[in-house]
Amino acid sequence: xxxxxxxxxxxxxxxxxxxxxxxxxxxxxxxxxxxxxxxxxxxxxxxxxxxxxxxxxxxxxxxxxxxxxxxxxxxxxxxxxxxxxxxxxxxxxxxxxxxxxxxxxxxxxxxxxxxxxxxxxxxxxxxxxxxxxxxxxxxxxxxxxxxxxxxxxxxxxxxxxxxxxxxxxxxxxxxxxxxxxxxxxxxxxxxxxxxxxxxxxxxxxxxxxxxxxxxxxxxxxxxxxxxxxxxxxxxxxxxxxxxxxxxxxxxxxxxxxxxxxxxxxxxxxxxxxxxxxxxxxxxxxxxxxxxxxxxxxxxxxxxxxxxxxxxxxxxxxxxxxxxxxxxxxxxxxxxxxxxxxxxxxxxxxxxxxxxxxxxxx
Amino acid sequence: xxxxxxxxxxxxxxxxxxxxxxxxxxxxxxxxxxxxxxxxxxxxxxxxxxxxxxxxxxxxxxxxxxxxxxxxxxxxxxxxxxxxxxxxxxxxxxxxxxxxxxxxxxxxxxxxxxxxxxxxxxxxxxxxxxxxxxxxxxxxxxxxxxxxxxxxxxxxxxxxxxxxxxxxxxxxxxxxxxxxxxxxxxxxxxxxxxxxxxxxxxxxxxxxxxxxxxxxxxxxxxxxxxxxxxxxxxxxxxxxxxxxxxxxxxxxxxxxxxxxxxxxxxxxxxxxxxxxxxxxxxxxxxxxxxxxxxxxxxxxxxxxxxx
Numbered sequence: 226x227x228x229x230x231x232x233x234x235x236x237x238x239x240x241x242x243x244x245x246x247x248x249x250x251x252x253x254x255x256x257x258x259x260x261x262x263x264x265x266x267x268x269x270x271x272x273x274x275x276x277x278x279x280x281x282x283x284x285x286x287x288x289x290x291x292x293x294x295x296x297x298x299x300x301x302x303x304x305x306x307x308x309x310x311x312x313x314x315x316x317x318x319x320x321x322x323x324x325x326x327x328x329x330x331x332x333x334x335x336x337x338x339x340x341x342x343x344x345x346x347x348x349x350x351x352x353x354x355x356x357x358x359x360x361x362x363x364x365x366x367x368x369x370x371x372x373x374x375x376x377x378x379x380x381x382x383x384x385x386x387x388x389x390x391x392x393x394x395x396x397x398x399x400x401x402x403x404x405x406x407x408x409x410x411x412x413x414x415x416x417x418x419x420x421x422x423x424x425x426x427x428x429x430x431x432x433x434x435x436x437x438x439x440x441x442x443x444x445x446x447x448x449x450x451x452x453x454x455x456x457x458x459x460x461x462x463x464x465x466x467x468x469x470x471x472x473x474x475x476x477x478x479x480x481x482x483x484x485x486x487x488x489x490x491x492x493x494x495x496x497x498x499x500x501x502x503x504x505x506x507x508x509x510x511x512x513x514x515x516x517x518x519x520x521x522x523x524x525x526x527x528x529x530x531x532x533x534x535x536x537x538x539x540x541x542x543x544x545x546x547x548x549x550x551x552x553x554x555x556x557x558x559x560x561x562x563x564x565x566x567x568x569x570x571x572x573x574x575x576x577x578x579x580x581x582x583x584x585x586x
Numbered sequence: 587x588x589x590x591x592x593x594x595x596x597x598x599x600x601x602x603x604x605x606x607x608x609x610x611x612x613x614x615x616x617x618x619x620x621x622x623x624x625x626x627x628x629x630x631x632x633x634x635x636x637x638x639x640x641x642x643x644x645x646x647x648x649x650x651x652x653x654x655x656x657x658x659x660x661x662x663x664x665x666x667x668x669x670x671x672x673x674x675x676x677x678x679x680x681x682x683x684x685x686x687x688x689x690x691x692x693x694x695x696x697x698x699x700x701x702x703x704x705x706x707x708x709x710x711x712x713x714x715x716x717x718x719x720x721x722x723x724x725x726x727x728x729x730x731x732x733x734x735x736x737x738x739x740x741x742x743x744x745x746x747x748x749x750x751x752x753x754x755x756x757x758x759x760x761x762x763x764x765x766x767x768x769x770x771x772x773x774x775x776x777x778x779x780x781x782x783x784x785x786x787x788x789x790x791x792x793x794x795x796x797x798x799x800x801x802x803x804x805x806x807x808x809x810x811x812x813x814x815x816x817x818x819x820x821x822x823x824x825x826x827x828x829x830x831x832x833x834x835x836x837x838x839x840x841x842x843x844x845x846x847x848x849x850x851x852x853x854x855x856x857x858x859x860x861x862x863x864x865x866x867x868x869x870x871x872x873x874x875x876x877x878x879x880x881x882x883x884x885x886x887x888x889x890x891x892x893x
Contacts (some may be wrong), residue, residue, distance in 0.1 A: 248782055249800055254773040255730045256786060257798045262768065269760065276760045286751050287825035289617055290610040290676040380593055447742040506677050 299384040300375070340365075405431060587783040594658045607671050612831055615754045617693075620645040620673040625654035625678030630687050633712045637805035638677060640713060641753065641783070644724045647671050657681075657690050658813055669697045675752050685812060691748050694823040695817075703745050704812035708778065716804035719785040721767040728766060728786070733774030742774055744816050746759040764788070769800065779809040 266277040298306070300343040305311075321328040323338035328336035345357040399407070413419040441450055460467055595874040596602040607615070623632065639648045653721050655663045657678050665678060674697075678690040685706060692702035696794075729750055735742040753770055766786060773780040784800040791797035817825070 243800070248771070248773055248780055249784070249802065251732055251773065251785060252730065252782060253798060253800050254771050255732055256728060256784075256800065259728055259730060260786075261795050263761075263763070263766065271760075275763050277763050278760045279758065282757070284747075284748065284750060285826055285828075286754075287693065287695055287700060287822070288827075289614050289695070291824070292827075292829035294609045377593065400855055478626065490749060566663060570630070 297381040300382070599604055605789060609842065612829055615707055616645050617675050617751065618660035618671070618673040618751060619675035619677060619752060619797075620649060620671055621646055621677045622653050622667070623651075624656075624688075625652055626681050627652075627679055628681035630707055631689070631711050632683050634687075634689065634707060634710055634805065634807070635677065635679045637713045640723070641805075645755070647673060648669045657692065657699075657702055658704070659816060660875070664692075664695070664699065665697050668694050688812070691745075691752060691808075692815075693748055693751055695821070699815065699822065700825055701744055701748050702808075702815040703741070704814065705779070705807075705809040706812050707807040708810055711806045713804040715804055716806075719801045719803055721785055723801065724755070724759065725754055725768045726758065727768040727770045727783075728768050729753060729772075731774075733772075734773035736772070741811065741814050741816070742849045744814070745779070745811070746772070766801075770836055777810070779807075779811065781805075781807040781809060816847055 266279065269276050269278060315330060317330060317533050318327045318337050320326075322334075329336060330336065340361070345361070347353060347355075347357060351357070368578055408428075412422045415422060596605055604793045619642050621635050621642075623635065629634075635648070639646050647669075653663065653667075655678075657664055658675075664678070668674065668676065674694040676692050676694070678692070680688045680690075682688070685704070687707035687710075688708060689705045690702055691705065693700050731746050733742075733832075736746045737743070749772060766788075769784040769786050771780075771784065772827075773782075782801045783805060785803045787799040787801060788796040789799055839853075841849045841851075845851060
C-alpha cells in the first residue's frame, strides 16, 4: 500500500496557505486516489469482515539476509550418489517377538533393546575379568564420538577449512620448528627409514626426537623395582661376560651381507677369462703377505681393506682389468653408424641448440 | 565458531526452534527495527524515538541505554547489535552541536550496513501533543510519497526505499478495508521532507468508494537531509536478488499480443478412433468372457490391415 505522487506540489500555494493545511489537503487527495485503487481490488467476506485481496508487491525491497544455500552433501551422501545407493524408507514400528507387541525401531523403548539386558555372555576369547557392560557402554560412547567427529569434518569440508588429518598436514604459515620437523619426517619416510639420506649442508640433527625418559612411579608396587635392582646386581656379580644375542646375531648378519655384497661387486667387472685367475678370497692373518708375494697379482690388482685389516680382505680387479671389455672406436674400423652420428654433430655446432635429427640434408 | 554456523548443535528443542527462527529463509521474517540513542540526545530526539517506536511497535526493539557510537564513522557496533537482536533496520538518534537533533535511518543486509540516511529534525510534534485521535498499535499504514524529488533524485529515491522498508509493516496477502486507518505522508518540498501522520476517516460518499477525511495524529516531523551512506550498486544488486525458487515460473505455450489478448498453443495427440466410445447398446456390451475373443479379433484385424 504505497503511492507515489510524482507531481511537484505547487510552491506558491504552499507559501500562501498555511503549511499544515496545505500538506493535509495534499495528503487527502493522494490518500483518496490510493484508496480508490484499493477499493477496486477484488473483495472477500471473511468472518463478516470485508477483506480486499492485495496484488503481489511491485516495489522491490532488499532482502534481510541472503537466500539460504542448499546444504553441501556429506561425504557419505557423495559416496552414496557415486555408487547409486538410495535411501530405503523403514517403518517406524516393528514387531518385538520378546514383548509380543509393536515397538519403535530405534530410540526410547525400542524393540531389541540391547542396553536393557541384565545378563551378558562373556565371549570365550575375552578376558574373564573384563566388564562386558562397561565395554558395551564404552563402545557406544566411541561410536557417538566418531559420529560427532565426522559431522564436524563434514562441516569443515563444506566451509573449505583444512581438515586436520593424521600426521603433519601443511599449513599456511609454517614456523621454523615445524619445517624442521616436516623435513625430519620426510627424510625418515623412505623404504630404508632414511638410512641412506644425505644431510644438507649446515643441517642440524633434529633434537628432542628420541624417547623421553620415563620414571617409575614413586609409590605403588615395588616388586618390579626390586626385580630390576636384583637383575643389575646379578650382572655386576657375574664373572661371565653378558651375551647379547640380538647384537651378536645382527653382527653376524651384517658380516654375511658384506661378503655377498663384495662378491657381487667383483663379479660383473671381471671378464670370464680374468675371473678364474683373479678372484682370491683371502682371510686375515698372513693373507696380505701372500698376496704381495705373488707377482702375478701385484701389478693389476688392488688391495682393498674393509672394516680394517682384521675382518677380511678382498681382492678386486683394478680399472685396468676391465679394459678388454670396452673397444676403442678409434682403433677399430669406422662403422657406418659412427659416420652417420658424426654428421649431424657438425651441423649442430653451427645451428646452435636445434636438434640435428630434424635438419634437412 | 558461534552457534549460527551450525557447528555447535542446539541441545534443546527450544533453542533449536530459536535458531531456526533466525536462519536465512526463502520467505523472510518481517524486518525488525532497533531503535537506539547515541551518547547525547536532546529531549526532542528521545521523544521522537519513542514515537517512532510506538508506530513500529510489534516489530521493533527499543534500546534503553546510551550507545556511544557514530554510525557514519564506525559501523561495527551497529552490526554487532543487529546480529544480537536479529534486526535489519535501525534508527539511531543523537544530538550534538554540529548536527543537532539527528536521526539516522538505516537498514542492513546480511548484518552489514546497506544504506544509512541522516535526517535532521527541524520541527517536531509528538504523539502526545496531538491528542485528538489515535489508531491501534501495529496498524499497517498507507504510505504516500509526494514530490518529484522522490522520483528523480538518487538520494531521495533511496530514502523513499528506506522509509518504505522501515514503516511498511508485515507483508500480507489481504487487508481489511475498515482497518485502513493510518496514513503516513512524506512530502519532499524545497529541500525539506515533511513527514505527517494522519488518521483516516472513511465517510459515506454516495458511491461505492468512501470519501476520505484526514485527522492529524502525530508524530509529525520536518526533516532536512544530512549525510548519506548508500550501498554500492553491486551490494544493492546482491541484496535485491530474488532466489530462484521465489521467481514465478514461466508458463509454457501462453503468449500475449499487443492488445493484451491471451494466446495459447495446444498440442493434440492423434485420437485413437478404435477406442472411441460411441452410443452404448445392450447388444454391443462387452462381457467378461468375451474379452479374450475380442482381443484376438483385434489382432487379426491388425494383421489384415498390415497386409
